[in-house]
Amino acid sequence: GQSLEQPSEVTAVEGAIVQINCTYQTSGFYGLSWYQQHDGGAPTFLSYNALDGLEETGRFSSFLSRSDSYGYLLLQELQMKDSASYFCASRNQAGTALIFGKGTTLSVSS
C-alpha cells in the first residue's frame, strides 16, 4: 500500500534550524508536497518538489531524493510562530488526490 512516514514530534529553540523528514511508499510517484497546520487552523500549502534537489522559499526549504524515496522540510531561523504541525503529502495510487502523512508537531521554545 501507500504510506508516508514522518516523526511525530520535534522540538527546537528560537533561531535554530530543524529538519523534518518524510519517507514514502507510493505507486507512480508524482512529487512530494508539504503543508503547515496551526492548532485550530486550516492546513496551508508550503512547497512542492517534483524533481530531486532543494527548493528554497524564504526561511523554508524542501528537499527530495526520488532514488531514496525520501524528502525533508528544512526550517531555518525558527520563530515561535513556526510551532505547528507539518505534513508531507503525495498523490494517491488512483491519481485523484493527495494522501498525507500523520504529521510532525513542531514545538519552538524561547
Place this chain on the structure above:
Amino acid sequence: ETGVTQTPRHLVMGMTNKKSLKCEQHLGHNAMYWYKQSAKKPLELMFVYSLEERVENNSVPSRFSPECPNSSHLFLHLHTLQPEDSALYLCASSQDRNSFNYGYTFGSGTRLTVV
C-alpha cells in the same frame, strides 16, 4: 480567511440527527475534496469532485453523502452517525485534480462531535 469557507465551524449532533456541512470557494478551482482529520491519524481522503463530478469515494460509509451542485459549493450530508465519526472535517480545493504544484487550499474545517 483562506479562500475556502466552511460552515458551521462547530457541530454537535445526536446519532439520530441529520445535518449538513457546507464548503464554498470562489477561487475558480475545478476540484474539491472532503478529508477527515482525527487525532493521531493522517488526513483521510473521503471524496473527490472534479468539475462537479464525483471521481472518488474512498470507501466511505453511506451515512456520509456528498453533494456538489456547482463548482463553488460542496456539501457533506450526515445521518445516523456514530461517535467514532467525531473529527475535524476539512474541505479543500485545487485548480484541477492534477495541480499538485500549486497545492490545495483548505478551509478551517468543521469540528464535529457525535453524542
